[in-house]
Amino acid sequence: AISDLENIVLTERDGTPIYLREIATVQIGGDFRRGALDIDGREVVGGTVVMRTGENAREVIQRIKSRIAQISPSLPPGVTIKSFYDRGELIDRTIDTLKHALTEEIILVTLAHIIFLFHFRSILIVTLPLPISILISFILMKEFGVTSNIMSLSGIAIAIGVLVDAAIVMTENVIRHCELAEKEKGGRLTPAETMSVTLEASKQVGRPIFFAMMIIILAFVPVFALSGQEGKLFHPLAFTKTFAMIGSTLLAVTLVPVFCALLVRGPFHGEDRNWLMRGLLAVYDPILGWALRHRKIVLSSAGLLLVFALLLAFGLPRPALQKLESWNLKPVAHTFRGIGNEFMPALNEGSLLFMPVLLPSTSLTEVKRIMSWQDRVIKETPEVMSVAGKLGRAETTTDPAPVEMIETTIMLKPESQWRSGMTKPKLIAELTQKLTLVPGYVPGFLQPIENRLLMLSTGIRAQVGVKILGDNLDALQQKAFEIEQLVSQIPGAIGVAPSRVQGKPYLEIEVDRIAMARFGLRPQDVLDVVEAGLGGKNVTTTIEGRERYPIQVRLERRERDDIERIGDVLVATPSGKYVPLGQVAKIRRTTGPSEITSENGRLRVFVQTNVQDRDLGGFVNEIRERINREIVPHLPKGMTIEYSGQYENQIRAAKTLRIIVPSVLFIIFLLLYMVYHDATEAAHVILAVPFALTGGVFLQYLLGYNFSVAVWVGYIALFGTAIQTGVVMVVYLDEMLKKKQAERGAAFNHDDLIQAIKDGARLRLRPKVMTVATIVASLLPIMWSTRTGSEVMKPLATPVIGGMVSSLIHILIVTPVIFAWLREREFNRKR
Structure with missing residues (x-):
């Protein structure tokens, strides 16, 4: 008890005891204070739960909530436990987004089949492998320990259209052969005859389908070479897409032919009885005929489109752009400046993290007062649900934050409850304007998960960091202030703040x-x-x-x-x-x-900034150019400048992608060579890749998406699919050519060659249009979704949608033209 301590006798003077209470005040006090927590402007006590590595976040959060519910009745009166940041809500929202998208995709894919086939049993054959393939993917996910999250489910979402493609080609070919067999017979086929026709039709396309699907699977394997954050993000996607494709491939060559034999029965609605196909054939026949007569124009136009797309994507050299601007052609220069670059599109977490740092001389009491003020100001914003502010550090070595650092977690209401016309950038701008009243207080907003990843991987609390390294702390601080002024002048810079190490x-x-x-x-x-x-x-x-x-x-x-x-x-x-x-x-x-930080044995300070309304890559390049021109020539001896933040991740990912994308193309070419045993034929089919790229670039440019890891993974997925359709088209053309040669024998001539190509391409029209319609329809729910997580999936789906449309034109027009040119050369050599 306090009285026991107060009555301790320290010594005595002339027989009079001197007690501790006479020379000191004895009281109960708190330990040295290093931090504080505030909710909506009111001080509280809080804690943080850290999950062990490898655990399932959703399950851990549910167990925590269950345990809190168990202990809540035993708490003293007036004491409650409430969460101010719950990542489980974000997880549930993103999974819900994928569930809705997958459901809508399956419905749209089924509708596309109905429109093109008008044959219920055939629709059943094409649709049944879809849920089975997805089920196989989930089984393999469990076996390989891949959890259900936005990236793993996105792998299934972008694969749905491709999953049914093999079944479409197989079923459509069986139906077509059965139609021809019934016409030749003049009546219905018996079950035995149907079985025989199905077997022959399946053999005809089974091998190319298998190889085409293997190309799609193997072309995606290099995605596993991604490392760092991008590897952790896209490995689950690569796994699930590969699992689903393996299931689809096995079903296409085993179960689908069996379904065809059992379910394909007349009457058949041939292409001439389908109003959509009649319209498409009426348009396609004259266009194909014109293209085969004007091959140079077709190939030149295709080449020009490809060049235009490449210029649109990667831009003209800087001197050429300056020349165009000097000729008053600024719109042209703006068009061909190239698409921007970034690491990853930001996931809308439904929350914001605000981490201002005050001057080092600010006391804990003053920082606490400012934090309470800012939390009340933020809470007054209608879109804000709650505000939790933390200053300083907890009693742990894992949170070495200085007292002057405030960390504010802002939970936002659902966007349906926001003011009309309010967007996240507008909300951040409004909050920034409200919070610029404190000297030395630089508002900068990120999101909780985004911020944590940046801090863990780079040590910078922003998207871009300029690190200044040297041996003199005062000189480093002064140089940081100079760079702060320079960066603040660059368009797109927001929340520019130097690390203030001096002044404590x-x-x-x-x-x-x-x-x-x-x-x-x-x-x-x-x-x-x-x-x-x-x-x-x-x-x-x-x-x-x-x-x-x-x-x-x-x-x-x-x-x-x-x-x-x-x-x-x-x-x-x-x-x-x-x-x-x-x-x-x-x-x-x-x-x-206030602190001394070092990196590789050298003192370090930094200037950090976020980017708004422009791409990250272009922004950092402009910073680098300005610093190299205005700062570097005047650097003291021994002082150097480096760049950090999210830009580090982008540079690393870009280096890896420079290896991955060529590797994908090489794998595709190698597989095609194994199929055709001819480099010319392999090159002919692989031309589908650059022309698929054309459509992807056009749509990406129109929608305003920068190049990112997500976009490039979308292109990799597109390349394999485009090749698959090209392989099957060549099979159809070869089939009709051989058939025509067998019919005409020695009388076979140039006109027969052109007619065979027209007939083969005409046969490929329905399955090709069905494939494109199915893939596009399967991805539309992602494109029109506004739910949490869609902002990551849209850049992934965009290249596939645009590329499949341009691939449709290439396969139906350009491929027959190139095929005709190659076969004519071969025909002329033989003659």
């Missing part, structure tokens, strides 16, 4: 060794008194039941805050006498660094 107030006590020697004191004797008087020293421990509390000795505040009184503190000498601290030490107030 210190009470400096420098021992005078000569003076100490006169009194027989050692430096440690003096420093022990300073430690106990100013910092406090634990001298013993009191035991209260099962609890233990330290007993600390410390000077009163009025003694600690006055330099003269500190100088009067007595230091015991070995002779038993006392000497004032001021006689053996110099005491003064000064300023110094």
Whole structure:
């Protein structure tokens, strides 16, 4: 008890005891305060739950909520436990988005089949493998330990259209052969005849389908070479897409032919009885005929479109752009400046993280007052649900935040409850305007998960960091201020803030060794008194039941805050006498660094900034150019500048993609060569890739998406699919050519060649249009979705949608033209 301590006898004078209470105040006090927590402007006590590596976040959160519900009844009156940030809500919203998208995709895919086939049993054959393939994917996910999240489910979402493609080609070919067999017979086929026709039709396309599907699967394998954050993000997607494609491939060559034999029955609605196909054929026949007659124009136009797309994507060289601007052709220069680059499209987490840092001289009390003020201001915004502010650090080594750093988590209401016309950028701009009233206070908004990833991977709390490294802290700080001014002038910069390491107030006590020697004191004797008087020293421990509390000795505040009184503190000498601290030490107030950070053995400061309304890659390139021109020539010797933040991730991912994309093309070419045993034929089919790229680039440009890892993964998915359709088209053309050669024999001529190509291409029209319609329809729910997670999936789906449309034109027009040119050369050589 306090009374026990107060009545401790320290000594006695002339028989009179001197108690502790007579020379000191004994009271219960808190430990040295390093932080504070605030909810909606009201101070609270809080904690953070950290999940173990490898655990399932959703399951852990559910168990935590269950445990809180168990202990809540035992809490004292007025005490409640509430979460101010719950990642489980984000997980549930993103999974819900994917569930809705998958459901809508399956419905649209089925509708596309109905429109083109008008044959219920055939629709059943094409649709049944879809849920089975997805089921196989989920089974393999469980076996390989791949959890259900936005990226793993996105792999299934972007694969749905392709999953049914093999079944479409197989079923359509069986139906077509059955139609022809019934026409030749003049009546219905018997079950045995249907089985025989199905077997022949399946053999015809089974091998090319299998190889085409293997191309899609193997072309996606290089995605596993992605490392770092991008690897963790896209490996689950690559796994699930591969799992689903494996299931689809096996079903296409095993189960689908069996379904065809059992379910394909007349009457058949041939292409001439389908109003949509009649319209398409009426348009396609004359266009194909014209293209085969004007091959140079077709190939030249295709080449020009490809060049235009490449210029649109990667831009003209800087001198060419400057030349266009000097000719008053700024719109043209703007068009061909190239599509921007970024690491990843930002996921809308439904929350914001606000981390301002005040001047190092700001006291904890003042920081706490500012934090409460800002939380109340933010909470007044109609779109804000709750605000949780934290300053400083908790009693843990894993949270080394200084007192002047505020970390505010802002939970937003659902966007359906926002003011009309309000968007996230507008909301951030409004909050920024409200929070610019504090000197040295630079508002900068990110999102909780985004911020944590940046801090863990780069140590920078923003998208871009300019690191200045050297040996002199004062010179580094001054250079940081110069770079801050420069970066603030660059369009798109927001929340520009240098790391302020200097300006922390210190009470400096420098021992005078000569003076100490006169009194027989050692430096440690003096420093022990300073430690106990100013910092406090634990001298013993009191035991209260099962609890233990330290007993600390410390000077009163009025003694600690006055330099003269500190100088009067007595230091015991070995002779038993006392000497004032001021006689053996110099005491003064000064300023110094609040923290000293180093990197690779060198001192480091940085300037951080976020990017708004422009691409990250272009923004950093402009910063680099300005710094190289205006700052680097004047750098002191030994000082260097490096770039960090999310830009580091982008550079690493770009280097990996420069290897992955060519590897994908090489794998595709190798597989095609294995199929055709002819480099010319393989090159003919692989031309589908650049022309698929054309449509992807056009749609990406129109929708305003920058190049990112997500976009490039979308292109990789597109390349394999485009090749698959090209392989099947060549199979149809070869089939009709061989059939025509067999019919005409030695009389086979140039006109027969052209007619065979027209007939083969005409046969490929329905399955090709069905394939494109199915893939596009399967991805439309992603494109029109506004739910959480769609902002990551849309850039992934965009290249596939645009590329499949341009691939449709290439396969139906350009491929027959190139096929005709190659076969004519072969025909002429033989003659």
